[in-house]
Amino acid sequence: MMNIYNHILQAKNDGNKLLAVLIDPDKFQLKNALQFIDKVNNSVITHIFIGGSEVGQNVTQALVEVIKMLTDLPIVLFPGDVTQISKDADAILFLSLLSGRNPDYLIDKQVQAVPLLEKTKLEVISTGYILIESGKTTAVQRVTNTLPLNRTDVDAITNTAKAGELLGKKLIYLEAGSGATYEVPAEVIESVKNKIDIPLIVGGGIRTKKQIENAFIAGADMVVIGTAFEEDQQFFEQLKH
């Protein structure tokens, strides 16, 4: 099987858009796994992301083990902390929070992660993570004690993304934050897309098919959705037509 990053790169080059469901171990009930993952398997979803800002110890490992039994889709860790590293996932977004100025989330968590990653075969995907102001204080902002970038400051966001690419990041992730009031603006996505060559992921506050399409049209290669699937499983149906 092609590795996960190369598959994302190929999809980007072929113009095949990708859609990830974000499962937050903090909220997901294991007893619902069979029914939920069955819906995921029968949808247009291409990736399963697992992560959260505030997740208890060992919860992620148990969740990954169960989900892995239920799907052939790639399982990608999207961790808020080193405690969310599970050897049974396929890959990990190795995030550095480029929008903030908190050294813990720029480099320290990553250093702490190294001995844990060395015990796994996880594919490590270096990702520049950029939090964008979205109408309310999000969990990422609270946990990291950083400020998001102003959603109207397109230049600052674009330059941050470009700096990430120049630093060698393999992906850029524009994040409005889970449950965001406003998703990442299309003009921000467009501007970043025009400046970088690496794949672009966009997430936070996307709740309709139209918003997904708008993000793709603006230039997102992958969209990530958590809340809309959590709160309304009819959303799987809406995506079919």
Ligand SMILES: CC(C)=CCC/C(C)=C/CC/C(C)=C/CC/C(C)=C/COP(=O)(O)OP(=O)(O)O
């Ligand atoms: C390097 C390793 C292994 C860990 C640190 C990784 C870094 C720098 C993370 C950045 C900051 C962070 C807290 C990211 C979390 C991203 C995430 C999974 C968000 C998902 O949503 P939640 O923030 O949990 O939303 P809810 O409020 O809906 O629960």
Ligand SMILES: O=P(O)(O)OC[C@@H](O)CO
């Ligand atoms: O829960 P939602 O608002 O879909 O956001 C998920 C987001 O954190 C992924 O980037």
Ligand SMILES: [Mg+2]
């Ligand atoms: Mg959470």
